[in-house]
Amino acid sequence: MAAKLKLEIVTPDGQVYAREVDSVYLPGADGELGILPQHAPLMTLLGSGEIVARRGPEEDRILVTKGAAEITGDKVSVLTVFATDEADVDVTKAEEARARAEARLKEKLSPEETSLVQASLAHSLAQLKFKRRRQRK
Amino acid sequence: MGSTRNIRRRIRSVKNTAQITKAMQTVAASKMRKAQDAALNGRPFAAQAIRLLANAARSLDDYEHPLLEVRPVRKRAVILLTTDKGLCGGLNANLMREASHYDRDTTLFIGAGKKGAQFIARTGRRLAAEFSLEDNPTFGDAQAVARAAKDLFLQGEVDQVEVLFPRFVNTLHQQPERLPLLPMESLWEEELKDSPDADAKTTPVDYLFEPSPGEVMSAMLRSFLDFQILQLLLETKASEHSARMVAMKNATENADQLIKDLTLTYNKIRQADITTELLDISVAQLAIN
Numbered sequence: 001m002a003a004k005l006k007l008e009i010v011t012p013d014g015q016v017y018a019r020e021v022d023s024v025y026l027p028g029a030d031g032e033l034g035i036l037p038q039h040a041p042l043m044t045l046l047g048s049g050e051i052v053a054r055r056g057p058e059e060d061r062i063l064v065t066k067g068a069a070e071i072t073g074d075k076v077s078v079l080t081v082f083a084t085d086e087a088d089v090d091v092t093k094a095e096e097a098r099a100r101a102e103a104r105l106k107e108k109l110s111p112e113e114t115s116l117v118q119a120s121l122a123h124s125l126a127q128l129k130f131k132r133r134r135q136r137k
Numbered sequence: 138m139g140s141t142r143n144i145r146r147r148i149r150s151v152k153n154t155a156q157i158t159k160a161m162q163t164v165a166a167s168k169m170r171k172a173q174d175a176a177l178n179g180r181p182f183a184a185q186a187i188r189l190l191a192n193a194a195r196s197l198d199d200y201e202h203p204l205l206e207v208r209p210v211r212k213r214a215v216i217l218l219t220t221d222k223g224l225c226g227g228l229n230a231n232l233m234r235e236a237s238h239y240d241r242d243t244t245l246f247i248g249a250g251k252k253g254a255q256f257i258a259r260t261g262r263r264l265a266a267e268f269s270l271e272d273n274p275t276f277g278d279a280q281a282v283a284r285a286a287k288d289l290f291l292q293g294e295v296d297q298v299e300v301l302f303p304r305f306v307n308t309l310h311q312q313p314e315r316l317p318l319l320p321m322e323s324l325w326e327e328e329l330k331d332s333p334d335a336d337a338k339t340t341p342v343d344y345l346f347e348p349s350p351g352e353v354m355s356a357m358l359r360s361f362l363d364f365q366i367l368q369l370l371l372e373t374k375a376s377e378h379s380a381r382m383v384a385m386k387n388a389t390e391n392a393d394q395l396i397k398d399l400t401l402t403y404n405k406i407r408q409a410d411i412t413t414e415l416l417d418i419s420v421a422q423l424a425i426n
Contacts, residue, residue: 010185012364014178032347043193044347069355070189072342079185093283113277 003037007053009062009078014085016054017062024076025052026069035071042071046080048122050130061086065123065131081116082123089127097124141410144403148396153390161224162385168272169308169378175273176305176368176375183368186361191325193354195238196344200351202422203291204358207320214245214265214295216286216318218302218369219253220377221270226384228303228311229253245295249282250373265289271409274374279367287362290319297323302369305378309383311376318368321358324365 007024009017024035027049033042046067053060067080101121105114194200217236219229229252236256237245245263248254250270257264266285286298298319303311309406317323346353 008185010182012179012182012367015181028347033347040345041196042345042347043189043341043353045353066351068189070192070344077185077189079182080187113280116276 004079005035005037006075007051007078008076009051009064009080009083011080011083017060019053019055021053021055023054025050026076026078027051027064036077037092038073039071041065041073042069044069044071046078048119048126050086051078051083063089063126066119081119084123084127086130089104089131091128091131094124094127096133098128099115120132141403141406144399144406148403150398151392151395151399155389155396158385158388158392162382162389165378165382165385168254169375169382170416172272172371172375172378173305173308176371179368183365184386186357186364187325190321190357190361192342193255193344193346193350193357194322194325196342197350197354202355202358204287204319204321204362208324210296212243212245212295213239213297213299214247214286214289215239216247216249216298216300216302216366217257218270218300218373219250219256220246220373221251223252224384225377225381226387228380229256231311232301232303235315245289247282247285247289249370263411265294270370270373272374274370274394275368276363276367279370280363283363283366286319286366287358299316300366302373305372305375305379307390308379311380318362318365321362 004020004022005024007017007019007021022037026033026035026044027047029045029047033044033047042075046064046069048065049063051062051064063082064078064080065082065086067078067082069076069078082104090106097123101117101124104117105121194205215236217232223229226418232253233256236253236262239262241262245265246253246257247266247268248264249268250256251267254264254267268282268285271278289295290298297317300316300318302314302316304314306312
């Protein structure tokens, strides 16, 4: 089938991904979701994990933490605060981000701020985990 | 000879002013580039967030949430976004002119940016909260403003919240704009009205929701409101630095022109003085002979 999905990932810093793909795996809040073209319209919250986009033999992996996704038959729009392309994962940067987030958590913060910092911490931890797994392979 | 000294002094003082405005222009120009980038990069996210909410809300007809509650409008709150500092041309004045159209008795103001808060205090309007607006607004700043607005709305103090902010059009142009914010439905109705994407308006799709409609909606409503405000703060900053850059550029150019004119006058007077002196000498010489 020639049907394709258009995958769009947008963060507050701009659009990070926009491509035609064959299938998408999303880390839903309650578990992984596999999306093929012609999927029923769906809105879902995202947890922390990887978005895997398949284009023929190729695969793009983007790490995300928290967010929401809208799925229609031909399009997947992902809105998230933290998205990092697999290629851009940088251990030192992630370590720094983790240290910064941990330091911020010790300060006095409003509830909303705390949740954002926690998400940022989760995102840097996810990046580190991802890198470690890659190295083992 | 006295007047040449006066003119020389004026030229020197105008030169100093030009130096200062020139420096401020350079600073504003570099901040402007950063602020404009931030505002433009944030736009897709803000637009997508509104579209997502609109689609979800249309698919859930009977969903209720305190932030969506539509009440008859007796009182409203206006978030007035201005700059902290002046010297940015007519930017703040335009916003304040717009702000003065609101009814004095039924409008509460939330001032973000000192200039706006000062204006409200000066004209005897009611100020519910005041925030200062630093360079590089953070998510935390946006949340503080959002929380003030949400509290007023949820406690029933006001029935509607609007934002008055300078929308960044381009470096030379910033447009004061009113945007309804709460109840949140008005936000996407307003935005979708001028969206080019026509099918978004006409076809409500029945979405499935994961984990549940209520959870998805309330999570999206809460976080997207904050991001919406953040985007407006970024727009304000981009407008501020653009307006200041242009204002300072004009000031520098005016000063340079003034220096040119003064120098011309100075030289004319100097030459006239020399001519008079020469005449004196020649006349004296003639008289002796």
